Amino acid sequence: xxxxxxxxxxxxxxxxxxxxxxxxxxxxxxxxxxxxxxxxxxxxxxxxxxxxxxxxxxxxxxxxxxxxxxxxxxxxxxxxxxxxxxxxxxxxxxxxxxxxxxxxxxxxx
Amino acid sequence: xxxxxxxxxxxxxxxxxxxxxxxxxxxxxxxxxxxxxxxxxxxxxxxxxxxxxxxxxxxxxxxxxxxxxxxxxxxxxxxxxxxxxxxxxxxxxxxxxxxxxxxxxxxxxxxxxxxxx
Numbered sequence: 001x002x003x004x005x006x007x008x009x010x011x012x013x014x015x016x017x018x019x020x021x022x023x024x025x026x027x028x029x030x031x032x033x034x035x036x037x038x039x040x041x042x043x044x045x046x047x048x049x050x051x052x053x054x055x056x057x058x059x060x061x062x063x064x065x066x067x068x069x070x071x072x073x074x075x076x077x078x079x080x081x082x083x084x085x086x087x088x089x090x091x092x093x094x095x096x097x098x099x100x101x102x103x104x105x106x107x108x109x
Numbered sequence: 110x111x112x113x114x115x116x117x118x119x120x121x122x123x124x125x126x127x128x129x130x131x132x133x134x135x136x137x138x139x140x141x142x143x144x145x146x147x148x149x150x151x152x153x154x155x156x157x158x159x160x161x162x163x164x165x166x167x168x169x170x171x172x173x174x175x176x177x178x179x180x181x182x183x184x185x186x187x188x189x190x191x192x193x194x195x196x197x198x199x200x201x202x203x204x205x206x207x208x209x210x211x212x213x214x215x216x217x218x219x220x221x222x223x224x225x226x
Contacts, residue, residue: 004152034214043202043217044153087152096143097204097215101152 006088006100013078013107020074021103023088032091033064035073037084044087078107111137113205115218122193122225130188130221132203138183139205147200159186193225
């Protein structure tokens with residue numbers, strides 16, 4: 001079983017729509033959780049960290065459910081520039097990052 | 110944010126040759142850097158942890174004699190793909206965390222797209 005699993009999508013949504021997707025992780029000892037964004041043929045960049053209480057950054061909301069071992073990301077009022085692959089990233093105490101394969105989101109005009 | 114520079118951005122080489130990829134932390138010191146490989150439509154897979162002044166720690170299934178890692182200074186780690194073959198064609202990317210040991214944001218190099226022909 002993969003350490004981090006994501007729905008690959010793609011999620012094709014119109015501008016202004018809300019899109020949400022999840023990620024599950026297998027290691028219950030995981031300590032830190034992140035969403036990274038990766039554009040085609042580019043390096044990943046941190047979108048947001050995910051905190052136990054859930055957190056919001058502008059149009060992006062992240063939730064963590066430790067009991068069920070999943071993380072979610074919700075994007076409100078989608079923009080064309082939100083089109084990217086979103087990587088779920090999990091880390092344990094050894095500071096190694098485990099990446100999901102990514103969820104592709106395409107926002108159309 | 111912190112800057113990690115990776116060079117080259119892309120390289121095409123003949124089968125059997127070796128390719129060196131450099132990863133530099135430009136505005137911070139990194140005792141630890143990480144090397145990943147990403148195949149199309151797949152996740153980043155950690156290949157090895159590069160430790161300044163000591164041997165790299167390789168993940169299971171990664172051949173240490175094929176993927177040579179040298180971390181000679183606090184700002185530079187190199188990955189050499191030796192005797193490259195077409196199946197080594199991939200996107201190689203390094204990362205470092207300026208706040209070592211705090212499990213916060215990792216900063217990535219721009220990645221190197223290797224094509225072996």
